[in-house]
Amino acid sequence: MLDIDFGTYPFVTSSNPTIGGCVTGLGLSPKKIGDVIGVVKAYTTRVGEGPFPTELLYETPQGKTLRDVGREFGTTTGRPRRCGWLDTVVLNYTNLLNGYTSINLTKLDILTGFETLKIGYQYKYKGKVLTSMPSSLDVLSNVEVQYEELPGWKEDISKVTKFEDLPKNCQNYVNRIEELLNVPIKWIGVGAGRHSLISK
Numbered sequence: 023m024l025d026i027d028f029g030t031y032p033f034v035t036s037s038n039p040t041i042g043g044c045v046t047g048l049g050l051s052p053k054k055i056g057d058v059i060g061v062v063k064a065y066t067t068r069v070g071e072g073p074f075p076t077e078l079l080y081e082t083p084q085g086k087t088l089r090d091v092g093r094e095f096g097t098t099t100g101r102p103r104r105c106g107w108l109d110t111v112v113l114n115y116t117n118l119l120n121g122y123t124s125i126n127l128t129k130l131d132i133l134t135g136f137e138t139l140k141i142g143y144q145y146k147y148k149g150k151v152l153t154s155m156p157s158s159l160d161v162l163s164n165v166e167v168q169y170e171e172l173p174g175w176k177e178d179i180s181k182v183t184k185f186e187d188l189p190k191n192c193q194n195y196v197n198r199i200e201e202l203l204n205v206p207i208k209w210i211g212v213g214a215g216r217h218s219l220i221s222k
Contacts, residue, residue, distance in 0.1 A: 033072025060122040073163040076106035092132040115155040128211035136174035144168040180213035
């Protein structure tokens with residue numbers, strides 16, 4: 023959503039972080055692109071200003087946990103990131119732009135301990151369901167997010183190496199994301215370590 027052409031202008035960066043940026047920025051032929059892997063957090067974050075429909079304010083217990091436990095601070099600037107529930111409307115829009123062949127779902131372990139988890143799956147505006155990402159910032163800033171609520175898990179997943187060994191509620195969360203995006207999740211990050219990655 024920070025893409026200069028397809029993001030929430032003017033609250034964007036100065037480049038194209040979409041797959042198209044690889045073509046223009048590297049001088050890469052589109053014919054050379056095979057798989058397109060979407061790297062997606064298990065929740066949503068945003069840097070800087072701009073509309074963020076599923077945002078959880080830092081003053082809320084969930085917002086504080088996501089930022090503090092997830093260490094959601096800019097690597098260079100140290101600026102705190104805004105955090106919120108997973109937004110599959112945004113993810114489906116990014117899939118439309120990039121054409122994901124698979125997804126690497128990261129930071130799933132940060133959600134450990136939540137009683138319930140929410141997934142934003144649809145926007146409404148003035149009572150009407152939106153069928154796509156709104157192009158108007160005013161509309162996006164005033165949408166009503168429709169959520170699915172799923173039970174969380176309390177078990178530590180940071181040492182798990184097989185998808186089948188994850189808590190059942192954790193598996194259900196991952197599977198539901200896969201269903202809503204209609205893209206296979208092939209890898210799952212369960213910790214900060216280099217090898218804390220499950221192949222699904």
